[in-house]
Amino acid sequence: MPNTVHAARLSALRAELAAQDLDGFVIPISDEHMSEYVGAYAQRLAWLTGFGGSAGSAVVLADRAAIFVDGRYTLQVRDQVDGALYEYHNVPATSPAAWLAEQAPQGARIGYDAWLHGRPWAQGVERALAERGAVLVAVARNPVDAVWADRPAPSPALAMVHPTELAGVASEAKRAALAEALAAKGADAAVISALDSVAWLLNLRGSDVDCTPVTLSYVVAHADGTADLFIAPEKVTPDLRAHLGNAVRIRDRADFAPGLAELAGRRVLVDPERAVAAIFAGLTAAGAQIVEGTDPCVLPKAIKNPVEQSGHRAAQARDGAAVARFLHWLSVEGPKGKETEISAADQLQAMRAETGLLRDLSFDTISGAGPNGAIVHYRVSPETNRVIAANSVYLVDSGGQYQDGTTDITRTVWVGPDAPPTELRDRFTRVLKGHIALARAVFPAGTAGSQLDTLARQYLWAAGVDYAHGTGHGVGSFLSVHEGPQRIAKASGGQAGTGQPLMAGMILSNEPGYYKTGAYGIRIENLVLVEARAIPGAEGDYLGFETLTHVPIGRELVDCSLLTRDEVAWWNAYHAKVESILAPQLSGPALDWLKVQCAPL
Template sequence: MHTHEARLDALRKELAARGLDGFVIPISDEHMSEYVGGYAQRLAWLTGFGGSAGTAVVLKDKAAIFVDGRYTLQVRDQVDGRFWEYQSVPQTSVAAWLAQNAPEGATIGYDAWLHSKGWAGGVAKALGANGGKLVAVEGNPVDAVWEDQPAPSLAPALVHADAHAGQSGNEKRAAVAEWLADNKLDAAVISALDSIAWLLNVRGSDVERTPVALSFVLAHADGTADLFIAPEKVTPELVAHLGNAVRIAPRDGFVPALQALAGKNVAADPERAVAAIFETLERAGASVVAVTDPTVLPKAIKNPVEQAGHKAAQERDGAAVARFLHWVTTTAPQGGVSELSASDKLEAFRAEGGLLRDLSFDTISGAGPNGAVVHYRVSEETNRALEPNSVYLVDSGGQYVDGTTDITRTVWIGPDAPPAEVKDRFTRVLKGHIALARAVFPRGTAGSQLDAFARQFLWEAGLDYAHGTGHGVGSFLSVHEGPQRIAKAAGGQAGTGQDLVPGMILSNEPGYYKTGEYGIRIENLILVERREIAGAEGEFYGFETLTHVPIERALVDQSLLTREERDWWNAYHARTFELLSPQLSGADLDWLKAACAPL
């Protein structure tokens, strides 16, 4: 029996022993994290699927795996269609599929520590229409059959110095306490790992690519907090850093602490706190107020120290990426460079400075047709050569103690000139990128209102791209950080209605993808800043571009650029040369000079 078939069989036996007709397996952890630790990779273990978003449902006689459009191709490569039906979201959902496929009166299990309250409510309703019910399990049945499941990381939690944070944990907790008092609340549950990291000025290494420490926090209206964390992770430095106002308790003390909030008014975030937290509080007799975690907006608005740190990180990172682009554009046309060897080389350039803590996500290294797969992740099976006369897309980033970076560059691997169609598409993406970078907008403008700035030149040619234009970015934290986004507001997507506020960092990353042929994306990070405009009626904002690395001039059709766009390009590259030239020498510096020459 094949490994994944045997695992599915073992899970079905476990479900039968527990009297369950089915079970739902998401990629999630107790903190609703985007990226999860090895112990929480239950979906990958069960099915073989390696993407970062997906859910499976196992019934007695059938099973299905649900992924969005980013993973349509990948799921078919990795998951055996003999045992799993492929389902696409948002066209369908777990709730809709169960309503159709679960037997009448079925009892379907779920792990309340891995799903939101809203999700559980929707699925319970869908099952109820057919006499079925959704029940929270005691102990995850996948864990019961996963023999070599890794343990949650016990790596020490690390102090994030005030010199990098720009604000002490005491000040942050005081602000949360004030918010609690204003809203007549006694406590707030802080369960998102990046929120905990920001609030207490701690970091960690428990999740790949995101520097967080596995823990929970209860913040109280008197300015104190309780931190629930494995004792092995607590160092004398951490204790000294947190001080007397933060009580430290073992992680398994979290549920009893929730139960002790009987009769209290407690805030919990329905987007970031799992169903089990709401259920525990409600059962204990607490009055639960569903509201956004109070650290989310302050975390997104970077203070001057964080902004300065980010710019320093970008300068170092930019020099590493520039050296890589010089290397790849001169080496790849001769052959012998693959997607994997290129991403390894890029990581090596980043690591040479000695300050890289981790990548900020798995590098998207897409040659030719693989560049058209938006969230492509290179593996030994899919690894392609960077062929002469092809398009290469590389989206990557680094985690540094002073900032988190994220940059995409699309380059032409010569030696011949690129085809007219590729230049046209690249230039339309570039024009959209410049339009967003140059945007000026009044206070109160949301990201969804700016999204069309980046798409307009593609739309004119009957083209578009199927991803958002910009996401928030953390400060030595998550590379995808809410609440702000620049995206179409379709279906009330989270964050698209959030006003853009000075201090927020976002990505600017329009793209174009021709399936089976090539992909194009140009991504810089941008900072929302105040704009002084003579005679302005009210407050106006714009963006400062933070990422400085040459953009591929071989792919630009200069006849499509306006005077203003050309001026932007020339000013951007002059600034890029000014920032990067002191860090480069020899052939790298010569390449930079040519790449930054005015149009």
Template sequence: MQTHEARLTALRKELASRGLDGFVVPISDEHMSEYVGAYAQRLEWLTGFGGSAGTAVVLNDKAAIFVDGRYTLQVRDQVDGAHWDYQGVPETSPARWLGEHAPDGAVIGYDAWLHSKGWAEAVARALAPKGGRLVAVDSNPVDSVWQDRPEPSLAPALVHEDSYSGKPSAEKRAELGEWLKTYGLDAAVIAALDSVAWLLNIRGTDVERTPVTLSYVVAHADGTADLFIAPEKVTPELVAHLGNAVRLRDKTDFVSALEELHGKRVAADPTNCVAGIFAALDNAGAVVVETGDPCVLPKAIKNPVELAGHRAAQARDGAAVTRFLHWLSVEGPKGTVTEISAAEALHQFRRECGDLRDLSFDTISGAGPNGAIVHYRVSEETNRRLEPGSVYLVDSGGQYPDGTTDITRTVWIGPGEAPAEVKDRFTRVLRGNLALATQTFPTGTTGSQLDTLARQFLWKVGLDYAHGTGHGVGSFLSVHEGPQRIAKPPKYSGGGGQAGGEQELLAGMILSDEPGYYKTGEYGIRVENLVVVEERHIHGAEGAWLGFDTLTLVPIDRNLIDLAQLSLEERAWWNAYCARIMDVIAPQLEGEVLTWLEEQCAPL
């Protein structure tokens, strides 16, 4: 097996043979997906980095890897600093780094089917002052030296029944067609895999942890659509489900089909349509209108059927996680449980709860100092025991046909009391979670306007966390779904205008509520529930108001709470939350597990 050093050397030789002075390797696929299939894991193959976001830049004499604050510790554990410079984003970027380090006149290659048009334009601008050029390669040079690279999945596409989706595909396509007509558009390119899945009510198994199928759609103003998919993935059930209004075409015909749009006004989202799509449309003479993916917002606003399904999934998932936490309370203090065995046990409890299709992401199972790595992924090399008298953080979720779950619980592994500092930090995180979960807000409010609520108790003592507070969640789709989010406001651009737009929170959106605290080298704390935005009717209120309802129903470790910090209102919330857990979860349990849950949910 090649070492990562040997792989870097092989890539440099390949670049030299092509007359390239450098190449950029992202974690991405042709659909700009967050999680990608094994065939597209080029960055991990090249560097060893296993996170879900990052980019590498390889030059003849130096190389750098770029990650954000979630992966500051992980990248140093997984990537050899003797061969790679560690770079933090947004403090720097591949474009800025190339502008500083690429030699004069450098020719830097990139795969136009793995990057956005805006990214390519930014890098080209950064190279220009030194006479450098960014060029699209005909084939990816990493693939040329990755000898055992997996093939893209040919697993069949699956029908997602209307009893789960709540709305037939024909109705969704008709609404998209009306949207196109409203803006004088002829067609829209739908490249994001979860948008394709949502629009056509199909799912798949091509990408681990996200139930999508590798495909593209071109949707038309008359409500019809072209689905570009490998023929091997098409079943009679899929054909019957799609009907005559969806034309099935080979995925290899996608580029030529874009060239058929000559003279047409075509919508394409620059955030999920790669540079190669824009190039094909430009070459065809289409009038390209850059606009947001028209599936994103309606996908985010869950209909009543989807919301009912999500609550049903949460009930099953909550019982599974509760059984796991009881198991952990018995086995953890023995000192024999490891991060891997704990994650495997949790997975097994979820399997036993019924209808689990997959996990929604790789379980973050962090004992002691590993819990301080925000997006830690355990491996045989990093696997730690859950030591008695330590903090354990587990962030996990399940994919069920009626809903996608995501939950984090932080647990004190006994025996004995947790240190005062740990209790203090945990309670501040918990209070932030409750402050956000119980807030009402006027319509038109964005997530950044609420983010401070979750941080306020940490801020009071000079502490913070380097990640967002909440992300959207799909309906048997991506566990990280836009456009809604709860995070610090976007930074302002140098010209005084705000960089990027923000989506107001709307009834029916599901988000996570997950403040945290991380002490490097010692422990990590996060408390995460999913919440749904709902209308709030307030006596005497002026205007329309919204609030959150908590969807996740799993006990929170009361052993980590500093009761002196909690207000009467916070204690009342806790007691009401525990009562809901008993109503929904307790009927699914019996014996020792039920007794344990009753103890955990006793009123404060």
């Protein structure tokens, strides 16, 4: 029987589509900045369908509807979205464009919100619809908003100054470098709409989006080093005005769209991967000459300066101690069979908060017991909450936002007291071997993340298994936990970032895994810093990784017979460093536990 709440919402949307003379509508998880994580006001897909993941979209026609998710959410979408209302489809096997090319009625008018989609997406859907004589229509008002009676307002939180002593480089210097980049492209200005780029460029932060310390705003940066910041007036403090100085003009966020007309006749750099279609339409209507190119903040933001690198190490050490306290607590309480996924996640957050420096989580904690751990981006809810049973696997992927760094760590543990099964130890050790292989990699400058991905998968492939997610993503500095342009993943499917050469100063995750549906999940994740490697006699420049995350890895799941001598040496050296960093921060039983976990294999 269909979910009555979501069935009523779907019915109301269809009525609104008819009123707007539309035959269908596409609903993404997105905001006006194409953010990965969006504010409550922009959670249209969750409101309409019940889907709680961070990536996905739906298409609603008059007589059918479909929801599209990638491999991370194939299990979750079936738990949260009513199959009587929506067909389930996997990306990239199919897409909204491909589905519409087959299912849209002949001559249909399919609506979309040009403030929520990129121009390349819109162009692709337009081509797909043309095959059926249908058209894509940019709506004047989002029809979901028209029927979402209690839709939250955008966050009114104040914007915050991110001091230069933490940023490492003053905003003036960043704007000057950006101006040089614009001059090199013959551009007069750049539209910066990605929230983390705005935050990085102006050294400001905020709390408008859960888990990402950004403030809702846009920037138009000019080739003379000045900028226009479009932000709601109530967010602006005297401290922020003083910080930005006279070279940054503060304007109302509501003036951004009409303000694009001021760029008439000028050459304006816009990133088609990070700017919504409405920005391109506004500039075109104004008579601006659009120069397509990558957001000029993206690469310098990804290459952390020495101050940011130092801050990351401090944040990782602090966060690692909190995670270690949690794992010790779990080793005591877990086998009692009374803790749940929610209580464990709450305990971990409380231990991070005890540092007194936690600003937020860097994403919703993935706390997966038993079969829930096999759901790659599982998000626990009261409906799915499981007890962490004795003699089971527990996977916890979590992170914190601190002013000096952003953390992201996954540990998979066996909750005893019995010994773990042979298959589990085999799979865990294969994941560990892949993790070690990537951590130890040395590679020539110019190597892309896609060229390293196989290192992490090879031992799983040898057993005929794999995992359906990337191996590594970029991480920000008190910014987004998922940051481009760098990525370690398979190069197939045109995934962004897999062709980006890794460069010294970039931070990425190292997180191979294995997931057995209905049984358990395994993932081992540390953050790593790309660093120059001095090799005697080297012909050219070489790079490697410094591991930043220092927390014990579940030794009870390791099958030592599968490890080589070099792998054992890596394990022992890693855990010796873990102990040296964490031991001064721990005491009593937690310290005793740490010493046992860090003893050589």
